[in-house]
Amino acid sequence: MADSPQSALVALLDELRGRLPAAAILQGPAASIAYGSDNSRLVGEPDLVLLPTRHEEVQAAVAACHRHGVPLTARGRGSNTTGACIAAEGGVVLGLERMQRIIEIRPDDRVAVVEPGVLNGELQAALAPHGFFWAADPTSAPYSSVGGNLACNAGGPRTLKYGSARDNLMALRAVDGQGREFRCGAAVTKNSTGFDLTRLIAGSEGTLAIITEATLRLTPLPEARRGMRALYDSVDGAAAAVARVMAQPVVPSALEFMDDRALDLVRARGLELPKRARGLLLLEADGREAALDDACAALGVAARGSGLVDWQVAGSTAELESLWAARKALSPALRSLAPDKINEDVVVPVSRVPALLRRAQQLADEAGIPIVCFGHAGNGNLHVNLMFDRADPAQARAAERCLHTVFDSVLALGGTLSGEHGIGVAKRPFMARALDPVALDLMRAIKRQFDPAGILNPGKLLP
Template identity: 40%
Template sequence: MIVDALLAVLPADRVVLDPDVMASYQHDEAEWAPSATPLAVVRPATADEVQATVRACLDHGTAVVTRGAGTGLSGGANATAGCIVLALDRMTAITEIDHLERYAVVQPGVINDDLRAAVAEVGLWYPPDPASSPWSTIGGNVATNAGGLCCVKYGVTRDYVMGMEVVTGTGEKVRLGRRTAKGVAGYDLAGLMVGSEGTLGVITEITVKLRPLQDPQRTVAGYFDSIVDAGRAVAAVAAAGLTPSALELVDKQCLLAVDAWKNMGLSVDAEVVLLGRVDTPGQIGDQEAEKMLACFDEGGATWSAVSTDQEEADALFAARRLAYPAMERLGPVLTEDVCVPKRHVPEMLSRIEKIGIAHDVVIANIAHAGDGNLHPLLITPPGDDAARARSQAAFAEIIDAALALGGTVTGEHGVGLLKMHGLVQELDPVVLAMHRAVKGALDPQGILNPGKVFDQLGSPV
């Protein structure tokens, strides 16, 4: 029996069998994504313990579902029937910060904001900052290639992963990538692991690239009467050649939900708020802020300004980060994650609005608008099965609309369980076959996160 095998190779406190505790590791934050009770939860403290777990599961043909903090929104970390959940939340060490070479070496359970705070103490910065950064782990960020508010200018997680240690689907412990600034020897296998959602290996250590601390930012805010007008302003910013350090969209429903929860005093006389930031130093930065302001006005802003109140500006960005958990308090939230070319942001926002009306579904909107990554939040009354069905139909139509505009089904949340049908729509059959070949080579027994992204045999489902 696999549980006996795990107890034979691991310290007893690493193997969790208590049903109530296991239930807390059963699923992530994806609404309505199926999950099952695992046979056990393993919480290793070292890479050797991860390797011992994978090898035991190989011997018994048992599936391994790797998990970080469980903040995912696609069901990628959900337990499957008869699996072992491998929870890496004990592996929280920042083992090295190299100021000269500008990198940090961390275990996968390190919280994003904890890494950012640690490197800031030595004058460095880790840019990827998903809205879940106070809770999500670096390992989970790597597994889904997470983005965030800064990615419009500074890139996503993949742009900062230099190397890693991985336990493969064959039970080997290997190092991928490098710690030099340059290097092109061999295939980029470390890059392949980024965004693989636990289907190709278990990441036990990550080396991430760092930057000097970010320069002070100027905040530009704009209020709009319609979400389409806000989308036009986003397109205008791109057409003007600006690269903001952040450009976020949040609608009134989200701000009201945050205010009701946190009492932040965020009453605004607008249906949609755009929040832009510029971090270019000196006079050029001032000019960029004014240029962004003009773009907001061109899009139809009813009010716009370069903020002179840093506390107020920070509060608005804090509200953007809190929007999803605030909306969750109102009922089940099915969260989309489509990304479209920036020129099509206005049209995509218009289509989302029409889809909501057609299906009688309340859709709130937040977005990393600067790079076209939209997160419509489909709100459903608790216990309303008919509303749930309408929301799921709207969810599928939003995917169709994004693909029709040359977009993708997921910008940063991953495929997991919720986007598998969309993945098959998006990728050419030849490209799908290439994915299957990689999966088969690196996880020949199909034990790593089966039933997610691809099925156990590597075939799309």
């Protein structure tokens, strides 16, 4: 681009005014601030915010940004925790929040076709009367969009049994970095027809293409669910039980873990738990009503073992809610205690969960920074929370060092950086450590093919 950034923007805006309705173009400090940060609290303000309502407007916007060499960052609802949708290099934020049509629900084919701005929670509500759900169930479901869920390959507790966003995606309509429209995949559950571009784009955080329509794979709603809670007298006891549960055939629809510090936090908020409990598992089984007794019994057998203090099966919805109360109380407790905490989203093979938890404890002791671990233990996906005060420079430095060692430990255990949050800006510096250099080189090469001018979400994911 021969243009200066400023003159490129002026030319871009000129062009866009002819192609997008005036209401879709936002300029000025208010818009830049509103669309310049996300749930990571990182900031990168755009020069221009575009809020298209149709595929054609997305295509026009990307094509114009490509021509004028202006960075373009796609954004769902900004609920991500990695800075993936801040405008790290300025330019345009393309908010997809107004593309919220549910185009089609086809129960016979177990398929829904949606625009990217549809909220996960809205989609689930629309699917329920048909007897289906979409498997991705992040905590942010009520306010995060399907497009954002796909961009970072979001998961949640149910991922254990039903797979992540990427696993439940069949086909896409999208726009590449040159503004070219394409479709890939098909609304079928089996496909051996060329390279799997669909799953390549899922999890690419808007760096390869902008999704304008997604064909999602649906799962039948289970007839019934039942929750269980196991308490152990040590973190090790709970971690060992995770491996036992996952080594037997009944796959729980959730297997969540909380360590001793997490339990102390919710105790401090008034939740009553047996004093001896130092590790907690929440399990859920779902399926046919007639099969649940047997499934819960099998999970109970696996959960039993050294250090089990208490085992409860919820007999009613109220009991279920009381069992999950500890998990629900945890996030606010963490936030209020350490608003600047680092919440990492690492994942290790299930058999290495005990080793990771021991290592985290050791690192916390060494650094003098409390670490609270909880998360989707059945997938080996743990949220490792470093509790510190960013205002204290010594603590901030110690936390940063500690974080590096956590990642090194995770990688040494055969794990990886992120299970469901993605990389964005926050984990980008660690990618070269986590990934093979040739694999990284191939990823960069793929990126250049989809986006030769490098305008799509620059400064993210790939180092």
